[in-house]
Amino acid sequence: MSSATQSIAGSWFMAGQARREPAELTVDALGIARIAAQGEGRELAQAEAAELDISARLGQTPRFVRLPCGGVLETGDNDAVDALQRQWQPSRFRGWVHTLESHLPFVLVTAALVLVLAWASIFYGLPAAAERMAHALPAETLNTISTETLTLMDRLTLSPSELSAAKQAELQADFAPVLASYPQLPLKVLFRKGGERIGANAFALPDGTMIFTDEIVALAERNEELVAVLAHEIGHIHHRHSLRAMIQNSVIGIAYVMLVGDASAVGDLFVGLPVVAATLAYSREHELEADRFAVGYLDREGIDRRAFVDILQRMDDTAQCSELLSEEDDIVVEELSESERVALCEELIAEQDEAGDSSWSNYLSTHPAMQERLERFVGYPR
Incomplete structure (x- = not known):
């Protein structure tokens, strides 16, 4: 040739x-x-x-x-x-190379390996990397994210607390020993009214700020229940769950931007981090990890684990009730007294149980099924 x-x-x-x-x-x-x-x-x-x-x-x-x-x-x-x-x-x-590229079984095996690698990276590699990154971020970053997140929530969903000064002082006194148990964390508790969108809830911000809504305070039958919830939220802060979740979501968002080729969206992604933080739900693993953290505190202080179980069950029942009432078009919830609301909820729940519909139990799709979670909480080894 x-x-x-x-x-x-x-x-x-x-x-x-x-x-x-x-x-x-x-x-x-x-x-x-x-x-x-x-x-x-x-x-x-x-x-x-x-x-x-x-x-x-x-x-x-x-x-x-x-x-x-x-x-x-x-x-x-x-x-x-x-x-x-x-x-x-x-x-x-x-x-x-050309022979392998032209060989269909090899191509299929390679594609399968790529999918497995991508799956492992997202579900194992990315969470591990996010955990290391979250613990490496400086306090200034945590403060900025938390301040902007709370400002956004105060504007869109939360409102000033209507608890009396005496009630807030009473709770802060009960919370003080819990906060003092973790001097390495800059912890503090604020109160807000949750309204229809937040309701009875408590959540933690990356800088150590924890928000308790008036509704969860009203739902508690004793302050020990709120102390148990506080220990759970400190678990989220200790493990930096909110930051880890934000990092994971941001990395996935950046990967998507790279795939679609819109590089300008990367800036928008970081500008929107407070919005992500305000709407982010913890993963099942994060919730269970915070539960184990709370168990450790309750056991050390001799507080019955049922304190946490009882208020979580009550929160779940309240969420279930709100969801069922929202599906009744012919009922104006605001016109019902509390006793009428409770009676109607019990009636609707009974009807749903008879029909075998338990979809409400996963009203927060990222949380473990409530019954399973409460059984785990009680059953953790001492």
Whole structure:
């Protein structure tokens, strides 16, 4: 083959130009590659065949032959390009690559391995990396995220607490020993009215601020229940769950942006971190980890674990009731007295239980099923 001239037809693109022109690449017996205008013989570029940069073969897609001058020849004559490479750019691996790419079972196995790797990265690698990153972030970052998150929630969902000053002082006194047990954490408790959207709840911000709503205070039958909830929220702060969740969601968002090619959205993603923090639900693993943290505190202080179980069960019943009432179009909830509301809830729950519909039990899809979670809480080894 060294004595014959090789010829490959294609389209020529000059360096820095988008205009294409029909051209032909020829390689003589001395290994000199020339690009000439097709049908004219006018030479466009020249280089040694060994210097050509040839794209890898992928099925029957067009190949690109790049010359040192920057020009590119695009051609669909893959067989001729392969022959040129075999002659002037021998490589014992190149044929294997094309063979593997053309082998359907290998392609399927490779695709499966890529999917497994992606799944493992998202569900194992990313959480592990997020945990390390969350514990490495400086206090200034935590303060900024928390301040902006609380400001946003105060504007959109929360309102000033209506608890009396005496009640707030009483709770702060009960909470003080719990906060003092973790001097390494900058903990503090604030009160807000949750309203319809938040209701009876408590949540923690990355900087150590914990919010208790008026509704959860009203729901508690004794202050020990709120102390148990406080220990659970401190568990979230200790393990930096909110930061870890934000990091994971941000990384996934950035990966999506890279896939769709909209780089400008990356800035918007970071600007929107307070919104993410305000709407983020903890994963099942994070909730159970915070539960185990709370168990440790309650057991050390001799507080019955039922304090946490009782208020969580009551919160679950309240959420269930609110969901059922919202589905009744002919009922104006605001016009019901508390006793009428409770009686109606019990009636609706009984009807749903008879129908075998238990979908309400997962009203927070990222939380463990409530019954399973409470059984675990009571059953953790001492």
